[in-house]
Amino acid sequence: xxxxxxxxxxxxxxxxxxxxxxxxxxxxxxxxxxxxxxxxxxxxxxxxxxxxxxxxxxxxxxxxxxxxxxxxxxxxxxxxxxxxxxxxxxxxxxxxxxxxxxxxxxxxxxxx
Amino acid sequence: xxxxxxxxxxxxxxxxxxxxxxxxxxxxxxxxxxxxxxxxxxxxxxxxxxxxxxxxxxxxxxxxxxxxxxxxxxxxxxxxxxxxxxxxxxxxxxxxxxxxxxxxxxxxxxx
Numbered sequence: 001x002x003x004x005x006x007x008x009x010x011x012x013x014x015x016x017x018x019x020x021x022x023x024x025x026x027x028x029x030x031x032x033x034x035x036x037x038x039x040x041x042x043x044x045x046x047x048x049x050x051x052x053x054x055x056x057x058x059x060x061x062x063x064x065x066x067x068x069x070x071x072x073x074x075x076x077x078x079x080x081x082x083x084x085x086x087x088x089x090x091x092x093x094x095x096x097x098x099x100x101x102x103x104x105x106x107x108x109x110x111x112x
Numbered sequence: 113x114x115x116x117x118x119x120x121x122x123x124x125x126x127x128x129x130x131x132x133x134x135x136x137x138x139x140x141x142x143x144x145x146x147x148x149x150x151x152x153x154x155x156x157x158x159x160x161x162x163x164x165x166x167x168x169x170x171x172x173x174x175x176x177x178x179x180x181x182x183x184x185x186x187x188x189x190x191x192x193x194x195x196x197x198x199x200x201x202x203x204x205x206x207x208x209x210x211x212x213x214x215x216x217x218x219x220x221x222x223x
Contacts, residue, residue, distance in 0.1 A: 031209070033210070033211075035211075040215070040216075041213075041215055041216070042116075042200050042202070042213025042214055042215055042216055043155070043211070043213050044213070045210040045211070048209060048210060056209070056210065091154065091155070098209055100145070100157060100160055101145075101211060102157065103147075103154045103155040104154060105153070105154045106154050108152075
């Protein structure tokens with residue numbers, strides 16, 4: 001069974017540029033999560049989807065971050081414009097109805 | 113706000129020795145997870161602890177959960193170099209769905 005797929009794995013951009021990350025969850029998992037992991041820290045939740053509905057986006061900085069999961073399967077997380085402080089690893093995870101979460105490999109973003 | 117505290121944050125130990133990593137959390141929960149993360153890699157699930165008194169073992173690692181004390185431990189027995197990694201505990205509060213992570217314990221096992 002394929003795991004959570006994320007792309008790209010690495011992204012380097014200049015500040016003020018837009019960037020997008022893509023995630024395809026494990027087949028059949030209705031819950032999808034985006035986490036942010038800063039260097040030397042544990043991941044922090046940005047947004048959680050149940051199917052196509054964002055049910056918890058309280059930690060998402062909505063002035064520059066947006067996310068979508070249009071068909072309840074794969075998801076895109078966007079930052080526009082990116083700031084230096086956005087440099088981090090963006091992790092996607094999925095689970096089946098609140099059960100154990102499985103993580104993708106992450107996208108490492110560097111903003112110059 | 114749920115707080116998850118791990119200690120120690122850094123641990124250097126010799127091969128063959130035993131040690132315990134502690135994870136304290138600040139709110140009611142009966143779902144606690146331990147993950148391993150290698151440098152530049154994602155999170156690998158190690159243990160899922162779902163009830164008070166739960167104990168799980170895999171190889172040289174053993175995890176336990178005391179929900180009354182809001183404490184989980186990850187015990188390492190006869191450490192080997194391959195166990196060098198960062199270990200995270202994460203808690204889902206009773207009223208929520210999101211994992212709340214500790215800061216991680218960076219473990220280095222030396223010859």
